[in-house]
Amino acid sequence: MLIVQKYGGTSVGTLERIEKVAERVLKTASEGHKLVIVVSAMSGETNKLISYAKYFSPIPKESEMDLLMSSGERVTSSLLAIAIYAKGHNAISLSGRGAGIVTDSNFTKARIETIDPKPILSAIEDGTIVVVAGFQGIDEQGRVTTLGRGGSDLSAVAIAGAIGADLCEIYTDVDGVYTTDPRIEPKAKKLPVISYDEMLEMASLGAKVLQTRSVEMAKKLNVNLVTRSSFNENEGTLITHEDKIMEKPLVSGIALDKNQARVGLIGVVDKPGIASEIFGALAESNINVDMIVQTSGGSLGENITNIDFTVNRDELAKAEKCIYKFKNSHEIRDIQINSNIAKVSVVGVGMKSHTGVASKAFTTMAKENINIMMISTSEIKISMVIDDKYSELAVRTLHSAYQLDK
Amino acid sequence: MLIVQKYGGTSVGTLERIEKVAERVLKTASEGHKLVIVVSAMSGETNKLISYAKYFSPIPKESEMDLLMSSGERVTSSLLAIAIYAKGHNAISLSGRGAGIVTDSNFTKARIETIDPKPILSAIEDGTIVVVAGFQGIDEQGRVTTLGRGGSDLSAVAIAGAIGADLCEIYTDVDGVYTTDPRIEPKAKKLPVISYDEMLEMASLGAKVLQTRSVEMAKKLNVNLVTRSSFNENEGTLITHEDKIMEKPLVSGIALDKNQARVGLIGVVDKPGIASEIFGALAESNINVDMIVQTSGGSLGENITNIDFTVNRDELAKAEKCIYKFKNSHEIRDIQINSNIAKVSVVGVGMKSHTGVASKAFTTMAKENINIMMISTSEIKISMVIDDKYSELAVRTLHSAYQLDK
Numbered sequence: 001m002l003i004v005q006k007y008g009g010t011s012v013g014t015l016e017r018i019e020k021v022a023e024r025v026l027k028t029a030s031e032g033h034k035l036v037i038v039v040s041a042m043s044g045e046t047n048k049l050i051s052y053a054k055y056f057s058p059i060p061k062e063s064e065m066d067l068l069m070s071s072g073e074r075v076t077s078s079l080l081a082i083a084i085y086a087k088g089h090n091a092i093s094l095s096g097r098g099a100g101i102v103t104d105s106n107f108t109k110a111r112i113e114t115i116d117p118k119p120i121l122s123a124i125e126d127g128t129i130v131v132v133a134g135f136q137g138i139d140e141q142g143r144v145t146t147l148g149r150g151g152s153d154l155s156a157v158a159i160a161g162a163i164g165a166d167l168c169e170i171y172t173d174v175d176g177v178y179t180t181d182p183r184i185e186p187k188a189k190k191l192p193v194i195s196y197d198e199m200l201e202m203a204s205l206g207a208k209v210l211q212t213r214s215v216e217m218a219k220k221l222n223v224n225l226v227t228r229s230s231f232n233e234n235e236g237t238l239i240t241h242e243d244k245i246m247e248k249p250l251v252s253g254i255a256l257d258k259n260q261a262r263v264g265l266i267g268v269v270d271k272p273g274i275a276s277e278i279f280g281a282l283a284e285s286n287i288n289v290d291m292i293v294q295t296s297g298g299s300l301g302e303n304i305t306n307i308d309f310t311v312n313r314d315e316l317a318k319a320e321k322c323i324y325k326f327k328n329s330h331e332i333r334d335i336q337i338n339s340n341i342a343k344v345s346v347v348g349v350g351m352k353s354h355t356g357v358a359s360k361a362f363t364t365m366a367k368e369n370i371n372i373m374m375i376s377t378s379e380i381k382i383s384m385v386i387d388d389k390y391s392e393l394a395v396r397t398l399h400s401a402y403q404l405d406k
Numbered sequence: 407m408l409i410v411q412k413y414g415g416t417s418v419g420t421l422e423r424i425e426k427v428a429e430r431v432l433k434t435a436s437e438g439h440k441l442v443i444v445v446s447a448m449s450g451e452t453n454k455l456i457s458y459a460k461y462f463s464p465i466p467k468e469s470e471m472d473l474l475m476s477s478g479e480r481v482t483s484s485l486l487a488i489a490i491y492a493k494g495h496n497a498i499s500l501s502g503r504g505a506g507i508v509t510d511s512n513f514t515k516a517r518i519e520t521i522d523p524k525p526i527l528s529a530i531e532d533g534t535i536v537v538v539a540g541f542q543g544i545d546e547q548g549r550v551t552t553l554g555r556g557g558s559d560l561s562a563v564a565i566a567g568a569i570g571a572d573l574c575e576i577y578t579d580v581d582g583v584y585t586t587d588p589r590i591e592p593k594a595k596k597l598p599v600i601s602y603d604e605m606l607e608m609a610s611l612g613a614k615v616l617q618t619r620s621v622e623m624a625k626k627l628n629v630n631l632v633t634r635s636s637f638n639e640n641e642g643t644l645i646t647h648e649d650k651i652m653e654k655p656l657v658s659g660i661a662l663d664k665n666q667a668r669v670g671l672i673g674v675v676d677k678p679g680i681a682s683e684i685f686g687a688l689a690e691s692n693i694n695v696d697m698i699v700q701t702s703g704g705s706l707g708e709n710i711t712n713i714d715f716t717v718n719r720d721e722l723a724k725a726e727k728c729i730y731k732f733k734n735s736h737e738i739r740d741i742q743i744n745s746n747i748a749k750v751s752v753v754g755v756g757m758k759s760h761t762g763v764a765s766k767a768f769t770t771m772a773k774e775n776i777n778i779m780m781i782s783t784s785e786i787k788i789s790m791v792i793d794d795k796y797s798e799l800a801v802r803t804l805h806s807a808y809q810l811d812k
Contacts, residue, residue, distance in 0.1 A: 015461045015462075018462075052485055055421045056428075057492035060492065063498070064499055067484045067499055068481060071481050074477050075474060075477050082463060082470045085467045093470055095473070144501075
């Protein structure tokens with residue numbers, strides 16, 4: 001097989017760990033696979049370089065930041081190639097430029113535009129292990145760019161797509177994707193397989209294994225993604241196309257996001273364009289709004305409505321400031337803020353074809369006397385906002401109700 | 407003027423010092439000069455990276471070493487560009503590749519072959535300050551190479567030559583070139599100007615300000631080189647073509663090299679090719695022989711000769727081993743080893759056109775009762791090997807005899 005393996009900052013955080021990675025790589029190579037390894041900077045390095053730059057300026061020149069930050073991954077890739085070579089296997093390291101990764105010119109958060117598969121394919125032809133510095137590329141003018149946080153995962157997925165790899169393994173310090181957070185529900189099970197769409201919901205709902213950008217790209221490029229731990233030999237979780245999953249479970253997991261706050265707008269004057277005005281103002285302030293629920297409000301005949309939405313807790317103050325001008329102009333009667341909330345979500349592709357999944361969630365909450373403040377559903381998930389003191393209870397009860405511990 | 411400034415590892419050793427360098431650069435720019443800055447890695451960084459690589463292998467793969475080590479200078483160049491930009495002046499950093507520096511493929515000790523002046527010249531056109539990562543280039547295949555120790559000086563001189571700079575300033579922690587080591591003779595004076603050839607002699611004789619490679623390149627490319635300190639505002643020493651120096655002093659300086667050992671070969675069978683055999687054997691063992699003196703020896707009619715030579719003290723053991731086989735084959739009667747020697751040299755272009763410079767040196771030694779063991783002269787220097795306990799006395803007496811303290 002042709003396999004792309006990506007090792008994150010913790011997995012290459014010390015020289016000892018880089019040596020362990022080299023051994024792991026050689027073991028896989030000895031099984032007859034061709035290998036491309038993508039590495040992050042040693043943990044702490046990128047932050048160190050950023051703090052260096054901030055010594056000179058709170059907002060350092062972005063094109064220079066990219067040149068600066070790209071050095072962390074270059075160091076790791078050279079060191080790993082040296083380590084593999086020292087153990088008797090041919091290996092070369094390639095920078096983003098060397099690996100043919102071309103991005104747009106949005107320094108510090110560039111998007112990959114094309115990858116020329118030739119440099120890597122010709123290097124692996126004779127069995128050489130190619131180590132690629134993740135997180136970076138060059139723009140059309142040949143200037144070094146970086147891909148933003150989580151960029152090395154993106155590099156790995158994009159390379160896997162470009163060279164037509166059979167598998168793209170993302171090594172972290174976590175075993176894989178679990179039915180829910182094992183710290184909350186010790187009965188949580190590692191999923192052997194999950195679909196791209198489910199993983200996207202899980203990721204955006206708070207599961208921290210993979211960033212949504214990487215899963216989206218894997219889906220787009222049809223890359224079989226595996227997330228597993230570099231600290232043990234356990235099988236990880238395969239993230240793949242729904243059609244490739246034989247037995248689709250009704251529900252794959254329960255996600256919990258405790259980082260949300262709820263803003264309730266009571267008595268909003270119900271005139272055309274008011275929602276667009278309010279959420280336009282929030283968007284202009286760069287506030288990321290998650291759930292939005294609108295219900296009719298007020299007494300019969302009153303021309304008003306209620307709108308609830310959630311934002312990240314650390315953006316709540318900004319959101320409040322943004323909203324108060326509508327109260328001042330009497331377009332909103334009252335504002336209710338609640339930051340003691342949690343969002344619990346049930347995720348599963350099975351619910352596309354099965355009914356009763358949502359009602360089971362509501363019944364389960366009701367049995368435990370947990371009040372649901374907001375509901376939002378998509379084809380493959382049901383999210384409920386509840387009082388955050390019930391969040392662990394809700395997760396455990398739902399986990400059991402959908403028999404995820406079986 | 408178009409000026410290339412090079413700052414060494416100590417000058418950019420901390421963030422505070424990089425900020426000081428930025429201020430110095432801006433001051434020069436404000437005087438109306440166009441500037442290209444070449445930087446080394448922050449002091450200690452290159453050694454740190456080397457030690458990382460040696461963790462995996464005593465002799466790490468050389469092409470990977472170059473990728474690895476080149477990151478140190480890239481970091482400094484980005485940081486300095488960020489610092490200059492933060493102070494309100496446009497600045498960009500360029501890697502060796504970005505600056506158009508093409509070398510041969512001798513990884514870890516590559517030689518600069520060509521420099522395309524266009525990238526730098528087009529960048530400085532609008533007054534932008536260009537910061538170049540020293541010590542590195544790329545080979546014809548586009549692979550990153552490094553130039554070996556002292557490589558950043560070479561980068562600066564080669565760039566100055568390629569873009570036709572009026573001046574190439576090398577900033578270190580030393581004020582310039584002195585008539586002799588001020589720690590030995592406090593009356594030593596800083597030279598305002600010295601010729602390339604004198605500087606070459608001084609450098610190869612132990613003055614540590616500049617490496618001979620850089621001076622040789624400056625001479626070849628006709629680059630006006632200035633060595634000065636980044637820690638004060640003192641004028642440095644201009645190193646330039648002899649013809650540009652109006653008043654040529656008879657003697658420019660006294661150099662001392664205490665790192666030599668003397669090997670005396672007594673009673674060498676005087677047959678054709680014997681010297682070539684001996685020194686061929688030493689060369690094959692990679693031993694750098696400095697002075698060689700041959701005198702006729704033995705009694706009248708005996709067909710033997712005496713040969714003395716000096717080597718670096720740390721290569722003495724290797725040299726002895728190499729020589730003993732000639733004693734064993736009876737081609738040499740006896741071997742005398744003396745590692746308590748010092749080489750004192752008088753350097754000056756003036757001696758080309760003046761007589762009596764050498765005899766004054768010998769007279770001065772005689773007056774102090776210092777025995778001269780070996781003498782070797784070139785057009786612009788006289789070197790004498792003496793007992794090393796007299797070395798400081800010799801330096802001070804010669805310094806005064808040639809009136810260098812005046």
